Amino acid sequence: MMEELAKEHGLSADEYQRILDELGREPSLCELGVLSVMWSEHCSYKSSRVHLKKLPTTGPQVVQGPGENAGAVDIGGGLAAIFKMESHNHPSFIEPYQGAATGVGGILRDVFTMGARPIGNLNSLRFGNINHPKTKHLFHGVVGGIAGYGNCVGVPTVGGEVYFDDCYNGNILVNVFTVGVAKIDRIFKGSATGPGNPVFYVGAGTGRDGIHGATMASEQFDEGSEDKRPTVQVGDPFREKLLIEACLELMETGAIIGIQDMGAAGLTSSSVEMADRGGTGLRLVIEDVPMREEGMNAYEVLLSESQERMLVVIAQGREEEVGRVFSKWELEWAKIGEVTDTGRFEVVHHGKVECDLPVSVLTSSAPVYDRPQSEPARIREAQPAKVEPTADLFGDLVQLLGAPNICSRRVIYEQFDHMVGLGTVLGPGSADAAVLRIPGTNRAIAAAVDVNSRFVYLNPYEGTKLAVAEVTRNVACTGAKPLGTTDCLNFGDPTNPEIMWEFAEAIRGMAEACLALDAPIVGGNVSLYNASAGKDIFPTPTLGCVGAFESESFITCGSRVRTVDDLVALVGV
Amino acid sequence: MPRARVLIHNRKGVFDPAGKVVEGGLERLGHQVKSVKVGKVIDLHFESGTSEEILAQVEKMCRELLVNPVIEDYVVEIEE
Amino acid sequence: MPRARVLIHNRKGVFDPAGKVVEGGLERLGHQVKSVKVGKVIDLHFESGTSEEILAQVEKMCRELLVNPVIEDYVVEIEE
Amino acid sequence: MRIAVIVFPGSNCDRDCLHIFNSVLGVQAVGVWHRETSLEGFDGVVIPGGFSYGDYLRCGAMAKLSPIMDEVRRLASTGRAVVGICNGFQILLESGLLPGAMLHNRSLKFVCKRVDVRVETSRSSATRGLPRGTILNLPIAHAEGNYTVGEDELKSLEDNDQIVMRYSSSIGEVGDAFNPNGSLGNIAAISNRSGNVVGMMPHPERASELILGGEDGRAIFESFVGWGSGGVR
Ligand SMILES: Nc1ncnc2c1ncn2[C@@H]1O[C@H](COP(=O)(O)OP(=O)(O)O)[C@@H](O)[C@H]1O
Numbered sequence: 001m002m003e004e005l006a007k008e009h010g011l012s013a014d015e016y017q018r019i020l021d022e023l024g025r026e027p028s029l030c031e032l033g034v035l036s037v038m039w040s041e042h043c044s045y046k047s048s049r050v051h052l053k054k055l056p057t058t059g060p061q062v063v064q065g066p067g068e069n070a071g072a073v074d075i076g077g078g079l080a081a082i083f084k085m086e087s088h089n090h091p092s093f094i095e096p097y098q099g100a101a102t103g104v105g106g107i108l109r110d111v112f113t114m115g116a117r118p119i120g121n122l123n124s125l126r127f128g129n130i131n132h133p134k135t136k137h138l139f140h141g142v143v144g145g146i147a148g149y150g151n152c153v154g155v156p157t158v159g160g161e162v163y164f165d166d167c168y169n170g171n172i173l174v175n176v177f178t179v180g181v182a183k184i185d186r187i188f189k190g191s192a193t194g195p196g197n198p199v200f201y202v203g204a205g206t207g208r209d210g211i212h213g214a215t216m217a218s219e220q221f222d223e224g225s226e227d228k229r230p231t232v233q234v235g236d237p238f239r240e241k242l243l244i245e246a247c248l249e250l251m252e253t254g255a256i257i258g259i260q261d262m263g264a265a266g267l268t269s270s271s272v273e274m275a276d277r278g279g280t281g282l283r284l285v286i287e288d289v290p291m292r293e294e295g296m297n298a299y300e301v302l303l304s305e306s307q308e309r310m311l312v313v314i315a316q317g318r319e320e321e322v323g324r325v326f327s328k329w330e331l332e333w334a335k336i337g338e339v340t341d342t343g344r345f346e347v348v349h350h351g352k353v354e355c356d357l358p359v360s361v362l363t364s365s366a367p368v369y370d371r372p373q374s375e376p377a378r379i380r381e382a383q384p385a386k387v388e389p390t391a392d393l394f395g396d397l398v399q400l401l402g403a404p405n406i407c408s409r410r411v412i413y414e415q416f417d418h419m420v421g422l423g424t425v426l427g428p429g430s431a432d433a434a435v436l437r438i439p440g441t442n443r444a445i446a447a448a449v450d451v452n453s454r455f456v457y458l459n460p461y462e463g464t465k466l467a468v469a470e471v472t473r474n475v476a477c478t479g480a481k482p483l484g485t486t487d488c489l490n491f492g493d494p495t496n497p498e499i500m501w502e503f504a505e506a507i508r509g510m511a512e513a514c515l516a517l518d519a520p521i522v523g524g525n526v527s528l529y530n531a532s533a534g535k536d537i538f539p540t541p542t543l544g545c546v547g548a549f550e551s552e553s554f555i556t557c558g559s560r561v562r563t564v565d566d567l568v569a570l571v572g573v
Numbered sequence: 574m575p576r577a578r579v580l581i582h583n584r585k586g587v588f589d590p591a592g593k594v595v596e597g598g599l600e601r602l603g604h605q606v607k608s609v610k611v612g613k614v615i616d617l618h619f620e621s622g623t624s625e626e627i628l629a630q631v632e633k634m635c636r637e638l639l640v641n642p643v644i645e646d647y648v649v650e651i652e653e
Numbered sequence: 654m655p656r657a658r659v660l661i662h663n664r665k666g667v668f669d670p671a672g673k674v675v676e677g678g679l680e681r682l683g684h685q686v687k688s689v690k691v692g693k694v695i696d697l698h699f700e701s702g703t704s705e706e707i708l709a710q711v712e713k714m715c716r717e718l719l720v721n722p723v724i725e726d727y728v729v730e731i732e733e
Numbered sequence: 734m735r736i737a738v739i740v741f742p743g744s745n746c747d748r749d750c751l752h753i754f755n756s757v758l759g760v761q762a763v764g765v766w767h768r769e770t771s772l773e774g775f776d777g778v779v780i781p782g783g784f785s786y787g788d789y790l791r792c793g794a795m796a797k798l799s800p801i802m803d804e805v806r807r808l809a810s811t812g813r814a815v816v817g818i819c820n821g822f823q824i825l826l827e828s829g830l831l832p833g834a835m836l837h838n839r840s841l842k843f844v845c846k847r848v849d850v851r852v853e854t855s856r857s858s859a860t861r862g863l864p865r866g867t868i869l870n871l872p873i874a875h876a877e878g879n880y881t882v883g884e885d886e887l888k889s890l891e892d893n894d895q896i897v898m899r900y901s902s903s904i905g906e907v908g909d910a911f912n913p914n915g916s917l918g919n920i921a922a923i924s925n926r927s928g929n930v931v932g933m934m935p936h937p938e939r940a941s942e943l944i945l946g947g948e949d950g951r952a953i954f955e956s957f958v959g960w961g962s963g964g965v966r
Contacts, residue, residue, distance in 0.1 A: 590787060620687050
């Protein structure tokens with residue numbers, strides 16, 4: 001029976017056998033739930049890990065590479081830019097407004113978790129054909145959700161990109177990016193150290209929403225998937241705003257040992273990851289978790305993906321500071337457990353042990369696959385398209401400028417508050433990258449997100465190199481020096497060897513370009529199974545880049561023609 | 574003139590942030606209330622039609638536009 | 654457990670942009686509707702109390718917080 | 734001179750306003766948490782923009798319940814300058830310090846862009862140094878800025894010179910084409926009768942430094958500061 005249940009949890013027969021071997025016994029239902037989310041593609045990167053290892057991730061400017069909640073680069077003046085990009089594709093297809101909104105919420109938490117005040121959001125969106133019957137609804141929902149969340153938390157949405165293509169008809173992409181700034185010597189990590197230290201839960205209460213969202217994000221869409229509805233969560237940007245302020249205030253007190261947001265797979269992945277990084281164990285008491293629904297069991301509490309929650313390890317003796325700060329900000333908080341030296345993830349509910357697993361089984365023992373690859377036939381068969389010039393070049397130009405993939409994005413970015421925070425020197429529509437100054441200093445950064453997935457489809461290796469080149473060039477055009485990149489790798493079904501080949505080739509190109517341009521990858525996200533009705537999307541490795549200015553005075557004027565008689569020069573090959 | 578009323582709330586288990594905030598506000602004013610849910614009401618006026626016709630039509634509207642079944646539940650009330 | 658429902662609409666003569674948008678949306682879908690009004694519904698649950706007590710209390714809540722009389726009208730319904 | 738910038742749960746332009754006072758104008762300003770009960774020693778109050786209480790129920794509705802609002806009311810009654818920006822304007826309306834209410838923008842969408850506004854009076858605490866007819870280019874960012882008020886009150890606002898700004902073209906034409914949200918009479922800002930309490934939808938703090946693309950907003954802060962502790966004029 002357990003085997004059947006394991007299958008329902010998305011674990012293969014092999015994977016289940018591996019669990020039996022590791023544990024020497026059958027897991028409990030609760031343990032099975034925990035194992036399934038930790039071993040899901042979303043948390044374990046089981047299909048991508050072998051490839052991601054090949055990316056360049058170091059450099060003198062790198063303050064924090066992959067492995068933490070977000071990456072960080074040194075922008076001078078004792079400051080670090082902390083940034084990350086994440087996908088919320090599948091939830092946004094099912095419920096565009098809330099899917100996109102909670103995507104923004106999640107990426108913000110990844111960044112302020114590290115001690116950075118978020119100063120800018122960007123996004124990269126892909127929709128189906130503009131005339132497809134679903135596109136309009138999805139488009140308005142996603143743009144509305146990004147606006148609704150970002151505007152309310154008071155982080156400006158300063159740039160992004162939007163493309164329409166048939167390949168996204170049944171599987172849109174919503175990639176969201178946040179950058180924040182922190183003092184280099186005040187960066188916080190998601191690590192649980194010091195056995196005996198209390199573990200606190202802060203933020204909104206836990207409900208039954210989003211249970212199994214993490215597994216859902218790794219499953220392919222099929223006809224019935226629009227019915228898998230309760231897995232979508234509702235975001236509360238108001239509470240997130242309070243959470244940002246409260247966490248930043250608590251960080252000032254020095255009471256925090258480690259802090260981590262509860263993202264996909266909620267309480268489970270956050271506590272397991274914290275114990276794993278700290279080389280410790282964690283013991284949680286379910287009935288102490290703030291809940292907003294009655295009668296929730298351990299399984300539900302562990303797997304809930306309720307939004308706007310954080311896990312914090314506090315130095316023993318500093319407990320009352322948590323209460324002081326979080327009560328002031330009108331947020332819920334509770335001590336829900338402590339750090340142990342057992343190396344185990346233990347969960348008790350009313351005295352009953354619901355889960356007792358070695359942390360290592362959940363993390364390092366998770367399966368890793370080097371899946372088979374094969375080059376798709378289209379790569380060699382592709383022929384250059386023939387475009388015949390017409391007599392009416394002006395007419396063609398007008399038509400091009402009005403095309404959905406080229407026309408003005410004003411209707412989108414005017415719905416985003418792109419000025420709050422007084423940082424936006426060059427906002428959407430004014431340059432190839434967003435430029436944000438850091439008030440109170442003479443420093444500024446630039447950030448951009450880019451990829452042309454059609455190029456990547458035609459040649460994953462060259463196309464991804466181009467994406468890295470484009471995103472760093474867009475940053476450089478504003479006068480900033482590109483320092484680091486983050487990626488969001490949206491691909492199809494990894495069990496299809498052709499998709500895996502696309503993936504490996506894209507990584508090869510990305511590695512080469514990032515190395516050549518000295519823009520190491522400091523963080524990233526992988527989203528697989530982007531397919532509907534057996535049809536995969538174009539491989540879409542979205543790149544985000546952050547660069548810095550030595551001084552505000554190096555900011556160029558953006559991409560606008562200024563005055564009559566200005567010189568126009570063409571630079572490059 | 575026949576009228577239909579659609580009452581829309583977040584589904585059970587789906588978080589209702591507005592309700593939570595209103596609850597807090599009422600408490601601050603000294604009111605004792607167990608829980609608050611905030612939803613939408615849509616009143617539709619028709620030129621004509623029997624209750625059955627209107628009910629069928631409004632149900633269709635709910636499916637097509639008015640309600641987001643992923644997170645919302647609804648009730649239709651017909652008045653003549 | 655007693656329950657009160659407050660139905661809030663924009664006052665007559667006050668523009669109801671949400672209603673207009675829904676009206677347009679329904680028309681585009683081929684529905685015939687004379688007019689649409691979009692409002693709020695607030696459901697309040699109480700531990701206890703008679704209908705009269707609750708009605709009095711909810712009326713007070715409406716005056717103090719729930720309703721903005723400059724633009725809104727409301728109706729209270731009590732259920733036991 | 735000491736300015737209070739009120740901070741509600743969900744305010745998000747409080748830090749921006751503090752920056753303009755403290756770092757750009759060199760005027761001391763401090764954030765005051767909404768649960769405080771005294772504004773003793775302050776000469777003016779700014780209620781900043783944002784989403785107090787998430788704008789749930791109605792914009793500004795929850796904020797009016799905060800303890801600090803009694804003090805804001807008291808300070809207002811002594812003639813000190815009280816300016817509400819965006820969500821702050823909505824809070825002043827809900828609190829009854831200014832007449833009228835806000836509806837959703839007629840587009841039903843949030844709108845963030847620069848607009849031109851025409852100054853309609855120089856007797857408010859926000860426009861004291863500015864001649865009537867001055868055009869200011871200021872950002873707006875709101876979903877509910879569609880100001881409305883009863884006919885009689887509108888007339889009284891007009892008769893008493895309480896309309897502070899209207900949306901306009903860059904050369905000062907006022908008309909529907911320049912109205913970003915559908916507000917009655919193209920109103921962008923109003924004041925109370927004595928002119929010391931002002932609510933405005935535009936964000937002057939976002940246009941007070943050249944590096945952010947304009948300085949028109951500075952005049953508003955300078956007027957506000959200049960209103961001083963002198964009380965009713
Ligand atoms: N989803 C979005 N969110 C915010 N800004 C956007 C979005 N899409 C496009 N923009 C902004 O609109 C402008 C034009 O976008 P795009 O057409 O992609 O420009 P380009 O091709 O020149 O990079 C850019 O400044 C970009 O940042």
